[in-house]
Amino acid sequence: MIRFVTSRLFRAGLTVLSVMTFAFVVLRMSGDPAQVLLGPDVPQNVVQDFRDRWGLDDPIWRQYLSYLQAMMQGDFGLSMRDRSPAIDLVMQRIPATLQLTIPALILQLAFGIPAGIYAALKQGTLADRSVIVAAIVGFTVPSFVMGLLLVLIFAVTLGALPSGGASSWQHAILPVLTMSIGGIGVLARFSRSAMIEVMGAPYIRTASAKGVSWSDVVRNHALPNAAVPIVTIVGFMVGSLIAGAIIVETIFSWPGMGRLLIVSVTNRDLAVVQCILLLVAAVMVVSNLTVDLLYGWLDPRLRQTTSAH
Amino acid sequence: MTVTTVNPPRFAKRRRARLPFTVQLALFWLLAMVICALFVDLLRPYPITQMNLSTRLAPPGTPGHWLGTDELGRDVLSRLIQSVRSSLVIAFGATLLSAFFGTLLGFMAAKFRGVVEHVVVMLADFQAALPFLIMSLAVLAFFGSSMLLLVCLMGFYGWERYARITRGLAISASAQGYAAAVVQLGAKPSRVYLRHILPNVASTLIVSMTLTFPEIILMESSLSFLGLGVQPPDTSLGNMVGFGREYLTTAPWIMLSPAVVIVLTTLAISLAGDWLRDRLDPTL
Amino acid sequence: MSPLLEARDLVRIYQTRRGLLGRPSNVRAVDGVSLKVRRGETLGVVGESGSGKSSLGRMLLGIDTAQGGAVYTNGKAMPVFGSPEWRSLRARIQMIYQDPLAALDRRISVAEQLREPLDIHRIGDSESRMARVHEVMLSVGLRLDQADKFPHELSGGQRQRVVIARALMTEPELLVCDEPVSALDVSIQAQVVNLLADLQHDRGLGMVFISHDLKVVRNLCDRVAVMYLGRIVEEGPADTIFSDPQHPYTQALVSSVPQPGRALKSRIILQGEPPNPGNRPPGCAFHPRCHKAEDICRHTVPETRSAGVECRAACHFAGHASLRELA
Numbered sequence: 001m002i003r004f005v006t007s008r009l010f011r012a013g014l015t016v017l018s019v020m021t022f023a024f025v026v027l028r029m030s031g032d033p034a035q036v037l038l039g040p041d042v043p044q045n046v047v048q049d050f051r052d053r054w055g056l057d058d059p060i061w062r063q064y065l066s067y068l069q070a071m072m073q074g075d076f077g078l079s080m081r082d083r084s085p086a087i088d089l090v091m092q093r094i095p096a097t098l099q100l101t102i103p104a105l106i107l108q109l110a111f112g113i114p115a116g117i118y119a120a121l122k123q124g125t126l127a128d129r130s131v132i133v134a135a136i137v138g139f140t141v142p143s144f145v146m147g148l149l150l151v152l153i154f155a156v157t158l159g160a161l162p163s164g165g166a167s168s169w170q171h172a173i174l175p176v177l178t179m180s181i182g183g184i185g186v187l188a189r190f191s192r193s194a195m196i197e198v199m200g201a202p203y204i205r206t207a208s209a210k211g212v213s214w215s216d217v218v219r220n221h222a223l224p225n226a227a228v229p230i231v232t233i234v235g236f237m238v239g240s241l242i243a244g245a246i247i248v249e250t251i252f253s254w255p256g257m258g259r260l261l262i263v264s265v266t267n268r269d270l271a272v273v274q275c276i277l278l279l280v281a282a283v284m285v286v287s288n289l290t291v292d293l294l295y296g297w298l299d300p301r302l303r304q305t306t307s308a309h
Numbered sequence: 310m311t312v313t314t315v316n317p318p319r320f321a322k323r324r325r326a327r328l329p330f331t332v333q334l335a336l337f338w339l340l341a342m343v344i345c346a347l348f349v350d351l352l353r354p355y356p357i358t359q360m361n362l363s364t365r366l367a368p369p370g371t372p373g374h375w376l377g378t379d380e381l382g383r384d385v386l387s388r389l390i391q392s393v394r395s396s397l398v399i400a401f402g403a404t405l406l407s408a409f410f411g412t413l414l415g416f417m418a419a420k421f422r423g424v425v426e427h428v429v430v431m432l433a434d435f436q437a438a439l440p441f442l443i444m445s446l447a448v449l450a451f452f453g454s455s456m457l458l459l460v461c462l463m464g465f466y467g468w469e470r471y472a473r474i475t476r477g478l479a480i481s482a483s484a485q486g487y488a489a490a491v492v493q494l495g496a497k498p499s500r501v502y503l504r505h506i507l508p509n510v511a512s513t514l515i516v517s518m519t520l521t522f523p524e525i526i527l528m529e530s531s532l533s534f535l536g537l538g539v540q541p542p543d544t545s546l547g548n549m550v551g552f553g554r555e556y557l558t559t560a561p562w563i564m565l566s567p568a569v570v571i572v573l574t575t576l577a578i579s580l581a582g583d584w585l586r587d588r589l590d591p592t593l
Numbered sequence: 594m595s596p597l598l599e600a601r602d603l604v605r606i607y608q609t610r611r612g613l614l615g616r617p618s619n620v621r622a623v624d625g626v627s628l629k630v631r632r633g634e635t636l637g638v639v640g641e642s643g644s645g646k647s648s649l650g651r652m653l654l655g656i657d658t659a660q661g662g663a664v665y666t667n668g669k670a671m672p673v674f675g676s677p678e679w680r681s682l683r684a685r686i687q688m689i690y691q692d693p694l695a696a697l698d699r700r701i702s703v704a705e706q707l708r709e710p711l712d713i714h715r716i717g718d719s720e721s722r723m724a725r726v727h728e729v730m731l732s733v734g735l736r737l738d739q740a741d742k743f744p745h746e747l748s749g750g751q752r753q754r755v756v757i758a759r760a761l762m763t764e765p766e767l768l769v770c771d772e773p774v775s776a777l778d779v780s781i782q783a784q785v786v787n788l789l790a791d792l793q794h795d796r797g798l799g800m801v802f803i804s805h806d807l808k809v810v811r812n813l814c815d816r817v818a819v820m821y822l823g824r825i826v827e828e829g830p831a832d833t834i835f836s837d838p839q840h841p842y843t844q845a846l847v848s849s850v851p852q853p854g855r856a857l858k859s860r861i862i863l864q865g866e867p868p869n870p871g872n873r874p875p876g877c878a879f880h881p882r883c884h885k886a887e888d889i890c891r892h893t894v895p896e897t898r899s900a901g902v903e904c905r906a907a908c909h910f911a912g913h914a915s916l917r918e919l920a
Binding site for chain 2: 011014015016019020022023026070139140141142143144145146149150151216219239240242243246247250261262265266268273276277280281284285288
């Protein structure tokens with residue numbers, strides 16, 4: 001088990017390093033930050049001063065090394081707009097984003113998984129069909145369409161809820177709904193098929209044939225085995241939540257990290273974009289790692305085989 | 310008891326059915342979309358940039374503008390047809406690119422194993438560690454948006470799915486099977502992979518493409534919605550929704566018609582893809 | 594004249610490890626095997642599963658590289674796997690597989706599969722290739738109307754005929770058959786074995802016939818090599834091996850083949866666990882299951898010694914036993 005964990009940790013570290021390299025290469029090589037930020041009419045000595053301070057005249061590998069070193073020390077550079085540390089700017093926005101993503105994740109788990117399992121146990125009934133339809137809607141309606149539709153219904157037509165801003169808890173209702181509906185559908189569909197597959201397995205038939213009561217079969221045999229694939233998909237959900245936050249925050253003018261990313265990208269604020277990229281990558285790596293470890297814990301067979309690859 | 314009996318009959322029924330009604334509808338819709346994309350110039354009533362300030366924000370049903378007009382008096386139907394073309398062209402090109410590179414990397418991992426395989430796995434890990442939208446945002450903002458770059462970027466979407474499938478199938482075919490037998494006949498790797506393994510994995514690849522295609526449409530629409538995908542004066546479905554958003558209260562039709570097209574198209578591809586998967590490759 | 598195929602001291606070691614960082618342990622699947630196949634001769638390689646006979650087959654074909662020793666064809670060393678020389682050598686060395694359905698591309702018709710070796714080795718033009726396909730199909734007992742069929746439309750025996758036909762397309766000198774009939778129904782086994790015997794006889798093919806089935810080997814082979822845990826424990830002419838086996842393991846194997854007119858109770862039943870290549874006993878590897886084992890067997894590896902005409906066996910008691918019985 002220790003070996004499994006260390007190999008996973010090693011891979012996670014490698015992934016973080018490759019994301020850092022990607023961020024560095026793409027963001028540095030694509031243009032000259034000094035030119036973009038200062039504009040064409042600035043005197044030469046101001047431009048030179050800027051280049052010196054940011055180390056832009058060093059060879060690219062020096063820039064890379066000092067960049068990695070800075071990362072290790074938690075120094076993500078200064079935002080080029082207002083000269084404040086990028087990490088501070090990003091950190092200020094994180095709570096707002098968490099206010100949306102955490103309730104959305106809880107809603108997804110609380111409704112998606114039970115709905116899927118219920119549908120699997122009641123295959124062919126009306127409940128099952130509604131779950132399937134909801135899942136298809138969740139998959140095919142993109143979050144920007146879903147968000148605008150909710151605004152159209154609840155804010156424009158009914159006037160019941162605010163359409164944008166973040167001044168009260170009511171403001172969070174529509175964004176959270178937008179983010180969770182799609183995920184609930186995806187999770188329900190996946191839990192349903194995982195559960196159906198498990199229920200068809202020979203050990204379930206054996207347990208029923210032995211005379212184990214139906215509820216015990218479900219609780220003791222089916223659910224623990226269906227948990228393995230469901231945990232995997234939850235790992236993916238984290239990524240789509242983060243991506244969803246960017247769109248939802250834009251629609252609802254929510255002052256979170258996603259909006260900051262869009263603004264920084266449009267203004268080519270390198271330090272902030274890098275900081276967000278790495279932060280998101282770190283969150284994703286940690287959640288993937290957690291999923292992998294949970295996976296190993298839920299299914300002891302995988303400890304050996306997965307680590308061999 | 311209920312548990313064990315439900316599954317097999319349902320499966321059998323689905324397999325036997327020739328062409329379910331929903332799939333017929335889906336195929337019909339897709340055909341209509343492809344015709345739109347192919348014959349844009351014939352179908353489009355007005356040039357997409359033709360403004361008519363006297364008929365600004367005309368509601369749907371106005372004679373001459375059946376889907377209404379936008380804030381500059383441009384015909385929504387004409388723009389919609391043009392948008393279908395942009396979105397389909399991007400998604401189609403990107404799906405082919407991603408299938409090509411994914412398959413190539415999968416085959417390379419299967420052929421050379423060792424270091425190459427580790428590099429491919431590392432790339433897939435990297436892709437899994439960055440939500441695709443965020444990666445694309447960064448790249449697009451810094452390289453500027455162009456149709457070509459957009460297609461290339463979207464072409465990175467989902468390659469790891471093809472790579473995983475082709476690697477697995479190629480390894481099992483080369484370990485003990487027809488591929489090993491053909492190698493033993495003296496065939497070069499190019500013959501083994503292109504003439505034998507590729508046709509054998511083709512149906513699985515096509516099914517995967519039906520999974521990736523709608524996802525790419527959604528990804529491109531999201532980017533265009535955020536103003537970082539297709540740029541004006543060109544138009545795409547997401548881009549129309551993005552601009553229509555400003556007029557949500559006064560002229561919701563500007564945003565609703567492209568939104569409906571996006572939803573119906575992804576729905577149609579998913580339905581057709583599910584059906585195809587049942588027919589071709591039930592294991593996926 | 595050098596033999597068609599010669600192997601000298603072949604060694605094949607597999608590394609297994611538990612987990613990514615686990616300590617690797619070595620399994621000697623093939624451990625110092627030497628053999629010769631002359632032109633037009635059939636050599637049977639017999640052994641239980643895990644005896645290393647399939648690994649040996651792959652090395653003889655040059656698919657796996659030998660970690661020790663070398664394989665020579667017509668006196669020339671086996672080229673590296675996948676090299677142009679190795680590929681062109683495939684026109685002269687071919688293989689027959691255990692599972693014909695797996696060995697055939699199920700998307701391609703029989704005729705195209707058969708033509709493929711000619712395409713690969715650029716033999717003849719398209720007309721002569723088709724003519725050759727028809728000729729070989731007839732010679733292995735396939736009907737010409739089966740040319741357009743796909744593998745799944747044929748029976749198991751017919752599929753194996755297709756595999757055999759494909760191997761014969763380039764008129765090879767040597768066939769390596771790895772359990773070619775064990776996946777077939779018993780009723781069809783005989784047909785395929787007879788076909789192989791006829792082909793071998795008519796075309797003067799050299800053949801290595803790997804099998805766990807002594808009945809088949811006895812019918813088909815000129816000489817037999819018995820393998821146990823990666824080593825050849827006894828080798829000799831088929832008649833001698835079956836009539837007067839020297840090694841206790843061979844004796845047990847031979848006695849297990851039912852023969853009319855012989856009482857079943859004369860069978861030697863092997864004791865103990867089946868061999869595990871990962872855990873090789875010291876001394877003679879067979880001693881834990883051997884009814885003749887003595888102290889010497891437990892710590893000294895027996896040398897391969899001559900035991901009669903063209904016979905050799907790796908047993909401390911080989912030769913003595915037959916002498917004793919003669920006396």
